[in-house]
Structures are given as C-alpha cells and as structure tokens.
Amino acid sequence: MEHLLNNKVIDIEISGIRKFYNMVQEIEDLISFTIGQPDFPTPEHVKLEGINAIQNNFTSYTHNAGYLDLRKAASQFLLKKYGLHYSPENEIIITVGASEAIDIALRTILIEGDEVILPGPIYPGYEPIIRICGGNPVHIDTRDSQFKLTAEKLQPYLTNKTKCIILPYPSNPTGVSLSKQELTEIANLLKEKEIFVIADEIYSELVYDEQHYSIAQDLKEQTIVINGLSKSHSMTGWRVGMLYAPECLTKHFLKVHQYNVSCISSISQKAAYAALTAGINDAEMMRKEYIQRRAYVSTRLNGMGLDFVMPNGAFYFFIKIPEYLHTNSFDFALDLAKEARVAVVPGSAFSEYGEGFFRLSYACSLELLEEGLNRIDEYLNKKIHVD
Numbered sequence: 001m002e003h004l005l006n007n008k009v010i011d012i013e014i015s016g017i018r019k020f021y022n023m024v025q026e027i028e029d030l031i032s033f034t035i036g037q038p039d040f041p042t043p044e045h046v047k048l049e050g051i052n053a054i055q056n057n058f059t060s061y062t063h064n065a066g067y068l069d070l071r072k073a074a075s076q077f078l079l080k081k082y083g084l085h086y087s088p089e090n091e092i093i094i095t096v097g098a099s100e101a102i103d104i105a106l107r108t109i110l111i112e113g114d115e116v117i118l119p120g121p122i123y124p125g126y127e128p129i130i131r132i133c134g135g136n137p138v139h140i141d142t143r144d145s146q147f148k149l150t151a152e153k154l155q156p157y158l159t160n161k162t163k164c165i166i167l168p169y170p171s172n173p174t175g176v177s178l179s180k181q182e183l184t185e186i187a188n189l190l191k192e193k194e195i196f197v198i199a200d201e202i203y204s205e206l207v208y209d210e211q212h213y214s215i216a217q218d219l220k221e222q223t224i225v226i227n228g229l230s231k232s233h234s235m236t237g238w239r240v241g242m243l244y245a246p247e248c249l250t251k252h253f254l255k256v257h258q259y260n261v262s263c264i265s266s267i268s269q270k271a272a273y274a275a276l277t278a279g280i281n282d283a284e285m286m287r288k289e290y291i292q293r294r295a296y297v298s299t300r301l302n303g304m305g306l307d308f309v310m311p312n313g314a315f316y317f318f319i320k321i322p323e324y325l326h327t328n329s330f331d332f333a334l335d336l337a338k339e340a341r342v343a344v345v346p347g348s349a350f351s352e353y354g355e356g357f358f359r360l361s362y363a364c365s366l367e368l369l370e371e372g373l374n375r376i377d378e379y380l381n382k383k384i385h386v387d
C-alpha cells in the first residue's frame with residue numbers, strides 16, 4: 001500500500017539530527033552536546049499552574065486560538081519586550097509549539113510552485129513542510145557573511161515566484177542574530193513587495209550582546225511572528241507556541257489550526273499564562289548562565305585553534321571542522337562520538353550550507369562542557385600528531 005502514499009511525504013527524510021542521534025546513542029559514557037533544549041527545569045510557579053489547572057478541572061476545549069486571558073498575556077509579552085502591538089482578540093493564535101505555528105503559516109500561505117527563501121545553514125524544520133505544500137525551498141549561502149542574511153544577498157534571489165522569506169534569528173544552528181539596522185535594510189527591500197516574512201523568533205529571550213529586534217517593527221503587514229515558551233521557559237514538552245499576524249491573515253491561519261488541533265492543551269495554556277505574566281522575566285536567570293557558558297566555550301575553542309562566529313543568541317556554537325582532518329561533517333561527528341565519546345550535530349543536518357561545520361549546544365552544565373571540551377581537545381591533538 002505504501003506506493004499509494006503522497007510522494008511528497010515519501011520523499012521527505014527524517015532529520016539529520018535524529019539520524020545521527022540514532023547512530024550514536026548506544027555509545028557508552030557519551031557526552032552529548034547535541035541537545036536543542038534548555039537543561040533547566042520548567043520554573044516551579046509555572047508547573048504549579050499546570051497542576052492547579054488539572055485540579056480545578058480546567059481540562060476542556062478552549063477557544064481555538066487559546067483562552068482570551070492567555071492571548072492578552074501573549075499580546076503584552078510582545079508589547080513589553082519588543083514594542084509590537086497585536087490584538088489579543090484576532091491577531092494571536094496559541095499553537096502546539098513553534099512547530100505548529102510554522103506548519104499552519106506555511107500551509108496557509110503556499111501553493112504549488114511558490115518559492116520560499118531560506119538563509120542557510122538553517123533549522124531543518126521548514127523545508128519538509130514547504131515541500132509537502134508543493135513549494136520550492138531556495139537556500140541562500142550565508143557562510144561568507146558571518147551566517148547573516150543581508151539585503152544585498154537577498155535581492156538577486158527575489159523572483160516573481162518568491163512567496164515568503166524565513167528569517168530565523170537568533171539562529172539555530174549558528175546563534176547569530178541580525179541587528180536593527182540589518183533587519184531594517186531587509187525590510188526596506190521587501191516593503192510593498194507581495195512577499196511574506198516568517199520571523200521565527202523562538203530564541204528572542206536568549207540574546208546576549210545586542211537587544212533582540214523584530215522585523216515586524218518595520219514590516220508588520222507582511223510579517224508573521226512566531227515565538228513560544230519552549231526555549232525561554234524551558235517548556236519544550238508543554239508544547240506552547242505563539243503566532244502573531246495581522247487579522248486578515250490570522251483568520252485564515254485559525255481555520256488550519258482549528259481543523260488540525262482544535263486548540264492546544266488547556267493545562268499547558270494555564271501554565272503558559274503563568275509564564276507570560278508572573279514569569280515574564282524567567283528567562284533572565286538562564287540567560288545569565290548561558291552567557292557564562294558561552295564565554296567558557298569560546299575561550300576553550302579559541303585555545304584549540306577552532307574557527308567560529310561568536311554567537312549572540314540561542315545556545316549553540318557553529319564551528320568549522322579543521323581542514324587538516326580532511327573529512328565531511330557527518331564522518332567527523334561519527335568519528336568524534338566513537339573515538340572521543342562526544343556527540344555534536346553534523347553541520348549537514350542544517351542544509352548543504354552547513355557542510356564543513358558542526359553544532360555544539362551549551363545547554364548543559366559547565367562541568368560537562370569542561371569534560372567534553374577536554375575530550376575534543378585530546379581528539380584533535382591526536383589527529384594533528386597522526387598527520
């Protein structure tokens with residue numbers, strides 16, 4: 001019966017991150033720097049609201065877009081943090097993680113043959129959905145611009161088929177973000193063009209040097225802002241995302257969301273309310289910790305002579321694999337896991353423009369980072385001497 005299935009789904013592969021993880025998980029005493037979620041527990045007061053929701057029988061369907069007080073809190077969150085106004089009544093949908101927001105936005109926007117621009121290397125969660133919709137992903141190589149998409153780079157890729165651009169900053173896997181000036185230049189290029197921007201800002205609360213700026217400040221009519229609590233409040237398993245867009249778009253996104261999931265878990269909604277109100281600054285503690293870890297990791301990587309762009313957000317380093325190893329990113333990561341017992345994600349998991357790099361997540365304790373980096377150091381020393 002398999003041959004009867006939709007070819008577009010058959011042609012999709014499982015993500016490179018998962019593929020790699022499956023290959024190395026049996027290795028004993030493996031230190032994993034592959035993790036894409038915070039290593040902190042969900043804040044206690046947020047967990048309590050989830051428990052209270054169950055005990056108070058807040059266990060039924062809610063409004064499809066999420067219960068109104070939660071949407072009001074989501075609206076205030078974006079206003080207070082990034083100066084963006086979205087009406088809680090009709091411009092916000094609470095989604096099943098940022099993942100569902102990406103899915104419903106792309107499925108509502110795209111028709112067969114549409115082009116979607118993706119700055120690479122990039123998070124692998126967009127391309128398969130674009131393909132299922134019959135769209136064509138168009139990757140732009142950002143390796144020679146410090147992993148940043150610039151207006152200059154973008155311009156030659158705009159065609160009459162371009163329907164949408166994805167701006168995933170701060171970026172997974174590079175940790176790089178775009179400044180206000182850089183985003184405004186992109187906005188000026190796109191203004192009055194019939195092109196959507198999906199601004200995936202799931203890491204907006206984890207920004208270190210410069211403040212986070214949203215392109216929606218310049219380009220609100222065309223932009224769909226995606227955010228969520230997975231990273232900011234260490235709530236990956238609660239599955240809470242937020243989608244913000246002008247009403248003329250949101251009313252259509254809501255239909256796809258409704259027929260897909262009806263609404264997100266009512267229990268998670270109550271927890272999310274606590275996170276976005278009393279816990280609006282909960283990410284601060286984690287942010288401070290990540291800043292320390294980032295400093296430690298960058299010092300160690302420099303000490304090993306490794307090449308990387310200093311990340312300004314999220315919790316990843318995207319590191320160049322030394323030329324002297326003469327290898328590709330998958331073989332490198334596999335060999336490192338087997339010989340040094342350290343798992344990192346091969347850059348090729350983040351599109352062809354991630355080849356030649358590996359992603360190291362510092363969402364783990366300083367002790368583990370120290371031990372894992374010692375192992376990487378020893379591994380590289382051995383390889384240099386063998387050569």
Ligand SMILES: Cc1ncc(COP(=O)(O)O)c(C=O)c1O
Nearest residue numbers: 036097098099123172202228230
């Ligand atoms: C850039 C980016 N967008 C979206 C997601 C998905 O987030 P969620 O777990 O809230 O669905 C991730 C998860 O790693 C991510 O890195």
